[in-house]
Amino acid sequence: MTIPFSSGILDTRLTGLFAMSKAPPPEMTTYDRILNAATEVIAQQGYSGAGVQEIIERAGASKGSFYFHFPSKEKMVEALVQRMSERLLHNVQESVEGQPTPLHRVAASIEALIATFARQRRVAQVLLLNIIGHGRATDKRFLPMRERFSLLIQQELDGAVAAGQIPSQDTTLVAQMWVGAIHEVILRWLLTGQPHTLTSVTPQLQATLLRSLGADPALPPPAAPSRVGNGTGRRKG
Amino acid sequence: MTIPFSSGILDTRLTGLFAMSKAPPPEMTTYDRILNAATEVIAQQGYSGAGVQEIIERAGASKGSFYFHFPSKEKMVEALVQRMSERLLHNVQESVEGQPTPLHRVAASIEALIATFARQRRVAQVLLLNIIGHGRATDKRFLPMRERFSLLIQQELDGAVAAGQIPSQDTTLVAQMWVGAIHEVILRWLLTGQPHTLTSVTPQLQATLLRSLGADPALPPPAAPSRVGNGTGRRKG
Amino acid sequence: MTIPFSSGILDTRLTGLFAMSKAPPPEMTTYDRILNAATEVIAQQGYSGAGVQEIIERAGASKGSFYFHFPSKEKMVEALVQRMSERLLHNVQESVEGQPTPLHRVAASIEALIATFARQRRVAQVLLLNIIGHGRATDKRFLPMRERFSLLIQQELDGAVAAGQIPSQDTTLVAQMWVGAIHEVILRWLLTGQPHTLTSVTPQLQATLLRSLGADPALPPPAAPSRVGNGTGRRKG
């Protein structure tokens, strides 16, 4: 009767993926030092606030070097977001492997996403806060990440429908809603610091989302029963 | 057994709230002409892309006039967002009046929000797309609108818990999630144009959100049955 | 039997047309101060060498002011060249008035052109030396001035043909050649300082050019016989 999705391994995998420091290790390539510095600066100042000057200063590079590696600030940010999204989705997809059912997988991916953002605050700031809507209004450039994550969820939901786990419904819409719900929670955490530890909301988040599917979210526990259970997971006694 | 939340009145009330044209009526006060012009420009170009020059040109005002009425561009945008939020929430709250139960009210407010944004595309662009994350990253200035709407929902949810309509749960978190889910759907509509008419998703959106509360969303129809009702709100006969 | 083209009046008319000093008179408009400063800087450094910074410094203006008055450095130079050409041609055309025959007029215009350039060295530098070929190679923007002067000459030559002063010939080509010949002499003067006083070559220049028309250049003296006569003006004893 509980919803036991877990993936403890994930944590160690992510460590150091976006690591960075004020004194950039010279053994890193200039290209990477610039992207890492950009992550920090954009996280702090936003896209428009992030000056090339400050980025190269943090990266220990020169103007010329910056424009040797990237044709423009804009393209650099594109490359940065691309790299972030790639890694993020890679981690999410990894966490999904080995999960027994579609619903297990979807819950695992939510957990992975939140765990990653919780650990990489700056990545969350860049991806969720400072990129959207930075230029011309109808800027579709950074839609892909949201779309890809939403697609990933949708596919699992479709699987769940096919497997009879949940009733047939507009999975595209639901997946979008989920992405929005999750992002909003992370956004609040970024802006207000509430809750203190982002990961603490994972269980309730999962429970609420699963409930929205209109299915009995009680699932047979996978190999390792999870601590994530909650008491509201059933609709009737 | 259906969930019939409605609010037909809403439509007429909103009309003309943010109206604006290329040749601004001179009988409007300069203050308002500037705010209206700013709405258009920000909707098209985003916050950073919106120059004071272009705004005053559209408003038929002068530089000096702008800075007579507003101490800075930033404060002007704050005033604009403030005015928008105020009107938006006012409409939402109006639509809630007369609804019999907390769940009815919460559903009505969702419908009102979406209906307003659907009608005032530019308002949606400014509020959801082009304001967040425009400057210093941890900018809490524009949180209020999201927070207030989320608070509004939370209060109704608390009422529903108290009334025994839904099980006890973390209504703060759920309200946040709802706001995120709704915003995301609107965002997609803004960026991709899908779905063609935003309001067409209202029923499914409401159904999914209500389901996430973990209660049988079938409600006794309120006084005046709405055209907005939908038939997918229940899981079995 | 001499070639008596003169126009002493001209000199006084031109005085002060492009006047300028390092301490710009504040009673001049910013627009003019910028154009004047640009004349000096371009004369010294050439088009690409002339930085907006240095121009505004000399003009006692600010960056913002510069771009308030001109949309770009390029457009500013266009305006400058336009103004210079306009004034130059105006002077030339003025000097032509009152000359009895087409050939007298053509000779007067040559004298006026040289006199103007001799007095406005910087104008010559800008117009002849530093503008042509400054950007993309096939830049037709500054052709107009040369073309207009050459057209002016051509029309007088056509008049001379019609009046039977010179034989029929390709006046377009000849006018071009004249412009080239005159410019080259001025160019040498600009680059080498030879001859010491540019105007001293006027008589020989006129004589040689008139001879090239294939007509007996001996003309009946106009009202005031000129000092410009030379001893090679006849073809046979």
Add this chain to the structure above:
Amino acid sequence: MTIPFSSGILDTRLTGLFAMSKAPPPEMTTYDRILNAATEVIAQQGYSGAGVQEIIERAGASKGSFYFHFPSKEKMVEALVQRMSERLLHNVQESVEGQPTPLHRVAASIEALIATFARQRRVAQVLLLNIIGHGRATDKRFLPMRERFSLLIQQELDGAVAAGQIPSQDTTLVAQMWVGAIHEVILRWLLTGQPHTLTSVTPQLQATLLRSLGADPALPPPAAPSRVGNGTGRRKG
């Protein structure tokens, strides 16, 4: 009674002198590949518009290579202009050999110059259009070519004076004027494409220039009568 200056040999001699292609033949020395690439780029973009980067790309060379062969971009252009001038004047001087009288020689050199530029459009663009006035205004570096050609003409004119072919006159000035006239015609051709074939104006150009000397330009035909002759060289039967 005609003016028959000819030099049919010239054509074949010039072929391939400045040949170049987008895929530079690897058997050419890097030094030459760079100069050739520079010719193309400068012809298209002008001196300031020609970046070292683009030049080496076209040359199939590297930055380091460029600066191994040339101390600076400026010196490279000097070398390029030097090489061009050298070859150009060499061809002109060759075409002069065998001509019977100074005036024949001078006419032949004009024909050779025009023929060369007509065939080597890029050379004309570089030498006449895109080099003058590119940097510091009073740049005497590229004067030499004009000066040398003008000197060459002057010497023949002096010879003509000594031989009694033309009256005594300021041959220095006349030579300068000639160079200017010829350059202007070529310049127009470069900028406007008129006349369609540059060489078609040669006869009239020669006739007009010779007439300007104040001598009967009718000359006894040299050994080999040329196809280049024209019938307008005399004023009366």
Add this chain to the structure above:
DNA sequence: AATGAATGAGTATTCATTCAT
């Protein structure tokens, strides 16, 4: 001879803001 990453002073241009009128 050759490579190409790195440099940094220099460039034109933007833009929120001020201020005399």
Add this chain to the structure above:
DNA sequence: AATGAATGAATACTCATTCAT
């Protein structure tokens, strides 16, 4: 209340040149 010329710090980007390999 309103005007619009003036301000100047800040910005993204260029490019000839250097240098370790």
